[in-house]
Amino acid sequence: MTLPWTLAHLVTLLASPILVVGVINRTKARWAGRKGPPLVQTFHDLVRLTRKRPVYSGTTTAVFWVAPYVMLATAAVAGLIVPMLGVGSPLSFRYDFVFFAYLWGLGRMALMLGALDTGSAFEGMGASREATFSALVEPAMFLSLGTLGSMAGASSFSQMLTFHGADPAVVVVRVGCTIAMTVLLQVESARMPVDDPTTHLELTMVHEVMILDHSGPDLAAMEYGAGLKLATGSALLASLINPFGAGSPRLLVAAAHLALMLLIAVLVGTTESTIARLRLSAVPRYLLAALFGAVLALLASIWRTGGAL
């Protein structure tokens, strides 16, 4: 990637968490008949948090205050791998999506350990749910990305996501991948119908309950890290559904990509305004949808290769 594009990638990466969350909140406000906060409200919130003094529970150890920054750092580095503008990424190498998935895994582990460090039953509950759901959704991610990669004959995110073909099988594979990635986005960034980011009833939450005890700059790091994951996840989805592929002019691809990211944010907000959270016991079944999407992609790729390539 050239320097201007890298800079644009970094700017998008740093700004999009705030804007995506802003658009989602604005959409939800509109559905509820309110005007809603300014689009950059999250930014003000984060600044306010960084000025505050953190409060640590007497039970906690160093794990508790290191965890938020590990989570933020993994989300940021993972954001360098995903094509945030749909045209490539600054950190791109073969099988970088494996590194991407395991970076998110490290962030998740930090988050869960930070939660368990408080000794609170609520946070243990959240950590247990997070661990279970992520274990269930992880195979769908590898199945769908592996299929897409083997179909595109590519092994890095930016190559496989920008791969387009006129073949109907390619379209089916992309649809399957989109289903899987949508569910992944909902799990990883704690969105409806898997998790509810607004409730404050601890018994029902997954992500929010794990950060109950974090405060000040630590909480800001957690919030911003979660925002980064949401933004990179939407960028992934946007690249998958972007109709302009590697052949089109880059500016056009990037513009379509950003528009699609905003559209995804609006859709997330709409979903959250119109659908209720699933019962926890029903979530594993919902996660099967991701696996279904991935298997669909897999079957389509067999159909295309016709058994022999």
Added chain:
Amino acid sequence: MGMNLLAVAGLLLLLGAVASLVAPRNSTRMGFALASQVAATALVLSAALPVIAWGTAIEATYRWSYPIDALRTRLDPLGAFFLAWSLPMTLLGAVYAVGYLAPYLQKGRNAGAHFALLNMVSLSFIIVYTAENALIFLFGWEIAAVAAWLLVIWDYRNQKVRFAGFNYLVSTHVGMFVLVAAFMILHSQTASMDFSAFAPFLSRPGTLRNVVFVLLVTAFGFKSAFFPFHTWLPRAHAAAPAHVSALMSGVIHKAGLFALLRFTLMLGTPEPWMGWFLLAFSGLSTLLGVLYTATQRDLKRLLGYSSTENVGIAGLGFGVGYLGLAWHRPGLALVGFTGGALHVLNHAFFKCLLFYAAGAVYRATHTVDLERLGGLARKMPRTAVAFLVGAVAISALPPLNGFVSEFLIYSGLLSAEAPSGEERILLVAAAALLSFVGATSALSMVRAFGLAFLGTPRAPEVHPSGDAPPSMAWPMGLHLAGTVVLGLFPAAGLWLVSPVARLLVDAPAARGPEALLAPLRTGNALLLGAVALLLLATLGARRAARRHVTWGCGYSAPTPRMQYTGTSFSSQFVQVFEAFVLELRREKLPEGPFPEAESHVHTHHADAVERRMFESLGNGEDLVRGVAHRIPEEPRFAFAAGLISLVVILALLASHAGGAP
């Protein structure tokens, strides 16, 4: 010359073992054993490292009595790779044992036999990793098996420990019978017990070669505790002293994987089905191994099951290597074998680290029951750091070493080099399986670390007596350093492993694994830099932090019993996988609105597959016994049975006479 160094090392180990058996005091016994181990390790490294560096094998033949006559030994890069870390790690285990066994020794236990056995374990490595003859190989194999059994039953006065030891002894010998059967077939075909004579037979496709392959994989599966031959493993690991568990899981049972690679060398070009067989076998091991880690209460049992998982991961790498060889894709084979072998090494580092940390927990608290531990990080910070690093590494998370080897295995599974679409899809499915295993392993490790080291102590009667003493902390520290170094500088691990992969794969120009791993450096550097920067930037805020209690929704009298337990942590996960994880429940629930009687609930997760396996075996036995009972009562049955066996024998004789000229 090099071989003589190994022979001297072996003799020194034997002398050390004898000296530690006859020496008068425990300190001199341990001194003799440790000194001989240090000397042997130095000698072995001076012989093995040149072999790895230059990739040239050394060999020597010694005269021996009948039936072996010539004792042929050979150290190639494969054996040298295994020797180069097996002996130093055994030495570290022996150092750890000094601290771990101290309370027993103060009570007057004789340490001689235990340390002599640790010497014998090292000796068995020298024999097995250099043997060029099946009988010598079996000899070393048996020394390792018996020594490991005797090491496991250190606490032999406990009936459970004796049972676990006996279980191990039987299983390992069942595996050995299978191995002997394979060797007998090979001997019958080649009229020799030399590996060099086996090679021409094994490299020719044929039914017997296939039979031998399956037998060998089964035997090595027993040794390395692949599913379904893992049943001895959780028991033995829970019963053995921590350093013995560490050595068994990390080092001794890697001999099974070594032997697999040794015979792979003789196979020449394997057939594709062998690769698929290995992939399926390993995939099953890694899947079921990890499912059982998610529910264990006993920390050491949990780590034991995770051995089954990790040998499975290494096996996936080897399966990819087999497929690469079979399809004549040297790049794929190179990545597969390198990834698998590197995972063997990485697993040795982090698994020993985890077991040593678990041993330190046991030493301090006299329990490894997760439901009774908690908050140990404050009392035992060194052990907590060691366990945390091991946990991150075993969950294959960057930037530690577990990720490096799994990344290579992923790149093999996801590479588009398979000849047909279906095959490619199967490999992608195996990658998805591996990702599930990784995420579940993270769940188990978060659970283990979180319950034991974080939060508040769960049981009031458990008082940690302090952190690990230096003799236990040093081995932990060195393993921790290895785990970190191999993660941050994968080139170090590749230096050891690539001669092995080059031996297996004829790919002169391919720089596959190095090129694949190089970009990870950038990623890891960015990650560590970002974490360091963020922590520095928020230093001031943390200085000004206030201390308070954990938020409990306004409830101000929380007790340690209100924390999340291990069972509850994994309960939702278990619900999804009910079929594999059997919950055994013993309960007495409170009755009525004002219960007076004591009530309790006790849950325990059993290995459902193992249970069903033995149940169906038991049913078969009952069936046979039922029929056998009726035979003497019913003359017609006896007559029919006799007639059938006569016909079968005659038919066999006839077919043999007709088939073989």
